[in-house]
Amino acid sequence: MSSVDLGIVGAGPAGLAAAVEARSAGHSVALLDEAAHPGGQIYRNIDHAGAKQFELLGPDYAYGKALTKAFGKSGCSYLPKSSVWHVEQRDTGFRLSYSRDGRSHGVDVGSLIIATGALERPMPLPGWTLPGVTTAGAIQILLKASATVADDLVLVGSGPLLILLAAQLVTSGYPPRAIVETVPLKNYVRALPRVPFNASGLGYLYKGSKLLARVARAGVPIFRDARDIVIEGTKRVEAVSFRSKGRAHRVETMSVGLHHGVVPNQQITRLMRCEHVWDQRQHAFLPILTEDGETSVHGLFVAGDGGGIRGAHSAEIAGRLAALKVIERMTGESQAAVKSLRKKLKRDASVRPFLEALYPPFSEALVPSDDTLVCRCEEVTAGQIRDAVRDTASEANQVKSFLRTGMGPCQGRVCGLAVTELIAEASGRSRNDVGYFRIRPPLKPLSLNELADYETEAQ
Amino acid sequence: MTNTVISDLLVIGGGLHGCSAALFAAKRGMTVTVLEKDEVGQHASGTNAGGVRRLWRDIKEVPLANLSMEMWKSISEIVDDDCGFQQVPQVKVAECSDDMELLADRVALMKKSGFDHERLIDRNEVLSLLPAVNPRVEGGLVSDDGFALPWHTTAAFARKARELGVRIDTRTEARRIQKDGNTWRVTCSDGEYVGAHLLNCAGAWAGQVADQVGDNAPVEPIAPLMIVTQRMKPFCDCVVGTARRPLSFKQMANGTLVIGGARLGRVNTATNRTDVDFSELKHTANTARDVFPIMSKAVIQRAWSGIEARMPDLLPVIGRSEKHENVFHAFGFSAHGFQLGPATGKLVAELIDTGQKAPEIEPFGIKRFSAKPDHSQLLGM
Ligand SMILES: Cc1cc2nc3c(=O)[nH]c(=O)nc-3n(C[C@H](O)[C@H](O)[C@H](O)COP(=O)(O)OP(=O)(O)OC[C@H]3O[C@@H](n4cnc5c(N)ncnc54)[C@H](O)[C@@H]3O)c2cc1C
Numbered sequence: 001m002s003s004v005d006l007g008i009v010g011a012g013p014a015g016l017a018a019a020v021e022a023r024s025a026g027h028s029v030a031l032l033d034e035a036a037h038p039g040g041q042i043y044r045n046i047d048h049a050g051a052k053q054f055e056l057l058g059p060d061y062a063y064g065k066a067l068t069k070a071f072g073k074s075g076c077s078y079l080p081k082s083s084v085w086h087v088e089q090r091d092t093g094f095r096l097s098y099s100r101d102g103r104s105h106g107v108d109v110g111s112l113i114i115a116t117g118a119l120e121r122p123m124p125l126p127g128w129t130l131p132g133v134t135t136a137g138a139i140q141i142l143l144k145a146s147a148t149v150a151d152d153l154v155l156v157g158s159g160p161l162l163i164l165l166a167a168q169l170v171t172s173g174y175p176p177r178a179i180v181e182t183v184p185l186k187n188y189v190r191a192l193p194r195v196p197f198n199a200s201g202l203g204y205l206y207k208g209s210k211l212l213a214r215v216a217r218a219g220v221p222i223f224r225d226a227r228d229i230v231i232e233g234t235k236r237v238e239a240v241s242f243r244s245k246g247r248a249h250r251v252e253t254m255s256v257g258l259h260h261g262v263v264p265n266q267q268i269t270r271l272m273r274c275e276h277v278w279d280q281r282q283h284a285f286l287p288i289l290t291e292d293g294e295t296s297v298h299g300l301f302v303a304g305d306g307g308g309i310r311g312a313h314s315a316e317i318a319g320r321l322a323a324l325k326v327i328e329r330m331t332g333e334s335q336a337a338v339k340s341l342r343k344k345l346k347r348d349a350s351v352r353p354f355l356e357a358l359y360p361p362f363s364e365a366l367v368p369s370d371d372t373l374v375c376r377c378e379e380v381t382a383g384q385i386r387d388a389v390r391d392t393a394s395e396a397n398q399v400k401s402f403l404r405t406g407m408g409p410c411q412g413r414v415c416g417l418a419v420t421e422l423i424a425e426a427s428g429r430s431r432n433d434v435g436y437f438r439i440r441p442p443l444k445p446l447s448l449n450e451l452a453d454y455e456t457e458a459q
Numbered sequence: 460m461t462n463t464v465i466s467d468l469l470v471i472g473g474g475l476h477g478c479s480a481a482l483f484a485a486k487r488g489m490t491v492t493v494l495e496k497d498e499v500g501q502h503a504s505g506t507n508a509g510g511v512r513r514l515w516r517d518i519k520e521v522p523l524a525n526l527s528m529e530m531w532k533s534i535s536e537i538v539d540d541d542c543g544f545q546q547v548p549q550v551k552v553a554e555c556s557d558d559m560e561l562l563a564d565r566v567a568l569m570k571k572s573g574f575d576h577e578r579l580i581d582r583n584e585v586l587s588l589l590p591a592v593n594p595r596v597e598g599g600l601v602s603d604d605g606f607a608l609p610w611h612t613t614a615a616f617a618r619k620a621r622e623l624g625v626r627i628d629t630r631t632e633a634r635r636i637q638k639d640g641n642t643w644r645v646t647c648s649d650g651e652y653v654g655a656h657l658l659n660c661a662g663a664w665a666g667q668v669a670d671q672v673g674d675n676a677p678v679e680p681i682a683p684l685m686i687v688t689q690r691m692k693p694f695c696d697c698v699v700g701t702a703r704r705p706l707s708f709k710q711m712a713n714g715t716l717v718i719g720g721a722r723l724g725r726v727n728t729a730t731n732r733t734d735v736d737f738s739e740l741k742h743t744a745n746t747a748r749d750v751f752p753i754m755s756k757a758v759i760q761r762a763w764s765g766i767e768a769r770m771p772d773l774l775p776v777i778g779r780s781e782k783h784e785n786v787f788h789a790f791g792f793s794a795h796g797f798q799l800g801p802a803t804g805k806l807v808a809e810l811i812d813t814g815q816k817a818p819e820i821e822p823f824g825i826k827r828f829s830a831k832p833d834h835s836q837l838l839g840m
Binding site for chain 1: 614688732735745754
């Protein structure tokens with residue numbers, strides 16, 4: 001079993017920045033990530049991207065090159081294609097168990113920074129499990145890996161990522177067939193007073209408006225204020241039907257991309273039983289963190305979107321900040337940069353209230369109709385969950401015992417928040433009281449052979 | 460809540476044993492209240508392996524297990540729910556010739572005591588029962604047992620008990636237990652409960668309850684570890700163990716494999732926290748793969764454990780308190796109490812109601828742990 005001062009999970013902007021910072025202070029660092037190359041969601045595959053991808057994905061993507069370059073030179077022990085399946089507390093810190101190339105290994109770390117980012121919020125609409133339905137995030141992964149996508153895509157939902165993707169698709173020469181936008185018109189009025197009048201905030205808004213303009217110029221129809229959305233089809237997607245501004249529409253297509261925002265990936269912080277609290281503005285559970293990202297578990301930090309959605313730039317700052325905190329602990333010397341980073345982090349977040357007011361999750365997908373599937377793995381519908389609540393289950397874990405929601409291969413990653421939401425709706429209890437699934441290891445499916453052959457102490 | 464709840468019987472603990480005893484006491488016409496500090500079935504009863512096993516039980520437990528088995532066969536008549544119970548053979552395979560001897564000795568012992576439900580089988584018979592088993596097995600021991608869905612079973616007992624008028628208060632921890640004349644007064648976070656009789660079904664926490672009524676019970680909380688795999692094509696319709704190596708192995712109706720094997724995780728009864736220890740579970744994975752080579756293709760979906768009570772002699776405590784006529788115990792099932800749920804509840808209710816102690820529960824009195832006076836102190840040493 002090897003051991004290092006600092007372990008980092010996730011090679012996105014938060015994880016990379018943290019690694020570089022801790023290495024520059026001379027500490028030993030191991031960074032683990034499932035992907036084959038550093039970059040995370042936003043800078044996925046950046047070290048191997050061709051000219052075509054750079055053109056398509058724009059300067060915000062190219063920015064990541066500097067980060068991966070600094071990381072490459074940092075001397076960090078980098079473990080790609082390594083999927084962390086268990087984290088345990090030890091006397092000296094934490095032990096990570098991870099799987100790489102079909103074998104399991106362990107590494108002991110003094111402090112731990114979780115930089116596992118966000119997951120797309122599930123969007124259980126009628127028909128969302130039909131073949132041909134995917135998510136905006138999955139389409140972006142395709143773009144970054146191979147720059148090819150379907151040419152009749154209908155994008156359904158809302159949010160910055162949806163607009164960014166639409167613009168990138170326009171540039172790629174495969175503009176979406178239509179955007180079915182779920183933002184109620186009143187949200188524009190609600191968001192207006194939250195426009196951030198500072199350089200950082202306005203910069204974000206300017207970028208957003210440029211993307212929108214690009215989509216509009218390409219003639220992509222945008223159906224605003226969409227509701228009553230149904231994805232139609234028998235064996236696979238055939239069309240999307242909905243009402244927009246009071247009129248019924250039906251757009252034929254073979255492929256649909258859903259998206260209504262991202263939420264913190266809480267698998268590890270839940271496994272470690274960090275305290276979480278419901279955040280109404282982000283409409284998600286967030287781990288409770290100190291200003292510098294430490295959770296309720298001593299020595300365990302979260303940096304980046306895993307601690308609350310704030311985007312790539314904030315993630316990078318938060319990564320550095322968490323690393324500086326770890327350095328302070330180890331050296332006993334306070335770090336000068338901490339103060340200015342905290343300030344930067346606050347400034348960078350100024351656009352969030354505006355975005356959160358404009359793009360809350362789509363209500364029809366939060367509390368889906370009774371016959372809509374919510375848990376795909378165990379095939380449980382919204383109606384079954386409401387019935388269970390009527391049958392006295394009023395907590396997420398009781399519904400899990402009752403209906404097996406969250407016990408399938410995805411371990412609740414997909415259905416977790418939807419189940420909390422439905423119980424809260426049906427029982428009238430707060431989301432904090434309803435809670436979230438208890439997360440059981442392994443975090444990722446693990447072959448029995450790997451466990452049987454896993455040498456934990458020897459070597 | 461300021462008013463006091465008064466019942467004939469106060470049960471502490473809403474696991475399978477508490478709910479089962481409550482159900483049978485209600486059937487006898489008693490008014491019953493169950494106090495459960497968490498949720499019904501949250502601990503051992505809802506998280507166990509679901510084995511309805513008689514095979515290889517301590518000989519003292521066999522009569523009780525046999526009675527319970529008869530009740531399992533008609534479980535729907537008891538709780539209006541089939542509890543997912545399936546009657547299937549339970550097989551203990553012999554991995555070498557020494558193992559075969561061990562199994563043969565067991566059959567001889569059983570015969571001497573008048574039991575014939577455990578049968579020695581040869582290699583061919585094992586292979587025909589378990590086509591996917593490692594062909595190197597030497598033979599095995601089999602009995603007609605089965606398995607059920609633990610959480611659903613406990614929920615079904617609770618539901619039926621409620622239908623019969625039992626009051627089950629969850630999130631209600633019995634904190635202070637005091638004698639009040641001839642009755643017992645239990646103070647919880649939000650109210651007081653008074654009972655003419657008191658029954659301790661507090662599982663891993665039963666030692667603390669026993670302590671409050673002056674009984675000594677060396678309960679050790681343990682956290683047995685379990686694995687469930689992703690679905691596989693059906694290949695095993697028995698519950699399987701081995702002669703020497705701890706294993707409990709079964710394939711559920713949905714194709715998943717549920718595997719346990721006496722390996723323990725870490726447990727904290729104050730916080731309800733259990734931690735899975737994969738360096739222990741790897742041995743269980745190894746045994747499963749040795750017995751069923753096809754398991755090298757299995758993928759582990761989830762690991763978990765539940766909080767259970769273990770006694771030093773691995774036998775439960777069932778019966779009347781040593782100190783008080785109207786206090787009773789049913790706890791300490793030492794990782795094999797799920798099967799015993801129906802019969803224990805029935806006989807404990809009978810004991811409380813009529814004072815009759817059925818022979819099946821005779822061996823499990825708490826007296827066997829009575830605190831001996833410490834002579835060294837008396838002698839001033
Ligand atoms: C992982 C695992 C696998 C197992 N596999 C099998 C198997 O295959 N076959 C088998 O036969 N058995 C098995 N067992 C054993 C079986 O689950 C237990 O023996 C049985 O469920 C015990 O039931 P119980 O009601 O005594 O305990 P529990 O279910 O633990 O119930 C006790 C209850 O008392 C409550 N309580 C405690 N103190 C207080 C208080 N002061 N006030 C209020 N409430 C209180 C607790 O919250 C708890 O809910 C297994 C156990 C485990 C953990």
